[in-house]
Amino acid sequence: MTTIPWRRWTRAVLGRRALLRWVHLVLGGALLMPYFLLTTVILGSVVRSDDLLTSLPWQLLAFAAALPLAALTALFPLVRPLEATAARALCGLPESAELAAGPAASWDARQRTALWYALHLAVGGVVSGVTLAVPPAAVLLMALPVAGTSYGADLGWPGAFDGGRAVLAPAAGALLLAGVAVVALGAGALLARCAPALLGPAPADRLAAAEERAARLASRNRLARELHDSVGHALSAVTLQASAARRVLDADPGFAREALEAIEETTRGAVAELDSVLGLLREESEGAGTGPAAPSPTLADLDGLLARTRAAGVTVDLDGPPPGGLPPVVSREAYRIVQEGLSNALRHAGPVPVRVRMTRCGSELEIRVENPVSGAAARARRTGGGRGLRGIAERAALL
Template identity: 60%
Template structure:
C-alpha cells in the first residue's frame, strides 16, 4: 500500500506532475492561436463555451508547437526541466541545441508530447478537484441545504449522496494515477527524444579527448620544469651545506644557481598556469628551447654537483621550433634523473646529433643509485615517451652495463 501511495503522491510523482502542468502552461498560447483558427472555421463566436471546439483548438495548436520547437534553445531548456523534475540521469540527456534533421525531429516530437500530455493533465487538474470536493461534501449539502442539491434522474435517490464521497475520492485517485502515468511516460521517452545522438556522443568524446590531451600536456610541463628545479635546488643546497666553511666561492655559485633556477621555474610555472586558467597565456614567458636555454640548463646542473659533458652535434637554429622545445624538455628530464640517481660528482654525457631525417638525443649517467625506471617510480620516463610518440619518434631507456642510458629519436620533418 505504501508503494502505491508513493507512486501516486510521492516526491517524484509530485515533481513530474509539476512538469506536466508547466507543459500545460506552455500549451496555452498555442491553444489561443488554435481558437483564432477554429472560431472562424466553424463560424462560432464562443469557442470557450464548447468543449468540442476547445479540444479542436488544442489539436490545431499542437502542430504549431512542433514547428516552434525548432528554436535552438528548446532542447537545452527541456533537458534541464526533465533532469530536475522528471528524475532522468544527466548523462542520458543532451544539453546543446539540436543539430541535424533527426535531432530536430526528436526535439519537436518531445515538445509536442510534453505540451499534449501537459495540456490534458492541466485541464484535469483544474476540473477534477472542484468536482471531487463537491461529491465529498454532497451528503452534508443534501442534509443541510437540500435546495442547493438537485440531482437529475436516478441520481436523485437516497443512495446517491451516500456513495458520492467514495466517487469523489475515486476521482482524485484517478487524477493522481493519470498524472503519475503521464509523468512516467515522459520520463521513459525523454532519453530517446532528448538524449544525445551518435554525432553528439562523438563530439562529446572529442571534447573529452581534447581536454585530456591538454591536461596531460600540462602535467608533463609541470613535472619536467618543477620536478627538475626541485631536484637541482635540493642537490645544490646539499652541496653548498657540505662545503659552507671550506669553499665559500662554491657556496656563492650554488646560491646563485638556486636563485636562477627558482626564477626561471616561477616563470615557466606562470606560463603553464596561464594556459590552465585561460586556455592561452598571452604575454607570458615563452617555452624554453634547445638553442636558447640548453647552456643555462647545463650550468645549473653542474652547480648541483654533476659533471656534465655536452656534445651538441647539430645546429639548434636548424631544428623546428616544436622539436627544439620538446628536445629541451627531454634533456631536462634526463638530467633530472641523473641528479636523482647518478650520485654526487657523477659524470653525465649528453649528446645531441643528427641522424638522417631525425635528431638523436642521448643522456648517459652512472647507475650508482636506484634505477630511474624503478617500479612505482615517477612519471618522467613516461612523459618522455609521450613527447616522443606525439612527434612520431621513439624512446628507449634502461641499463647499459654500469650506466643508465636514455635515447630518444625525434623526426625533423613534419614538425613546425
C-alpha cells in the same frame, strides 16, 4: 504487513514526487492554452459554426491542431534548456538521468525538443482538462444521497443514480477521483521516462563534450610535464650544487662561489619557467591571458642547461653540437627530454659522469643520456617520482 502496499500506493499517488509531476503537467496545459485559443480562432474564421466553442469534436480538432503549432515554436534553440530545467525540477528524474544544459545547436536536438514540447503540452492538456472537469463531477456524485437526485438534474447524467442507485453515487465519485490520480500518475511517469531520451544530449553534444574533456586533460598533462621537468630538474641541480658548495666551502672558495652563482641562475630560470607555466594555466582557466608568456627553452639553450648541471659537480660530455634545422616544437621537446635525463642522473645516480648524444637521421632524432650506476645507487630504494619517464614517452608520442 497488509498496510505496507497501501502506504506505498498512497505515497506514489499523493507523495511529493507525484505532486511535482502533476504541477509539471498542469504547466503543460497552461502552455497549451495560447496555441489552443489561436487554433480555435482560426477554425472559427474558416468554419463559422455557432457551436464551435461548445462542440466536443470541434474542441478536439482545435486541440489536435494546436500541437503542431506548439512543436513548430519549440524549434527555437532556447526552448530546450527551459524545458530541461522544468523537467529536472518537477519530473522526479533519477539521479543518473542526463539532460542537456545548453540551447539546441543541431537540428536533431531541435526536433527532439519539439517532440518533447508537443508531448508535454498534449499530455498536460489532457491532465489539466481532467483535473478541471472530473473533481466537480465527483463532488456532485458524492453529494447526491444528501442533496437529492434533483440536484444537478439539468446536467442529465446524475439521473443515472435515481432511486435506490443513489447510494452508489459516492462510490462512483470516489472512483472518478481515483481515476484522476491514476491518469496524472501515468502521465507523469510517461514524461519522466521520455525526458532523458528527448531532452538528453544529442550524439553530437556527447562527442563535443568528450573532445572538450580530452583537450582539457591533454592540456593538464602538458602543464604537469612542464612543471615536473623544469622545476624538478632545478631542485635536483640546486640540491647537488648546494651540497658540493658546502663540502668545498673552506678548501675551494672559488668553486663554492661558482656553485652559488649556479644556484642563483638555476633558481632564477626555474622561477621564470614556473611563472610561464602558471601563466598558461591561468589563461586556460580564465579564458584570457595577463600578458605574453616567457618562451620555452629549446636546444639553443642547451649550453646553459649543461653548465648549470656541471656546477653541481657532475661531469657532462656532449658528443657534438645539437642537430640544426629542427622544427621549434621538436627542439623544445628535445630540450625537455635531455633535461629530464640529466635530472634522473642527478637524482638517482649522484655526481657521476653523464654523456649526452643527439643524432639526426632523416626525420628521426635520437637522444641518448648515459651514465654509470654505482652499486650503492643500484641498490638504493626509490622514495618517489616515477613520472619523468612517462612524461618523456608522452612527449615522444605527441610528436
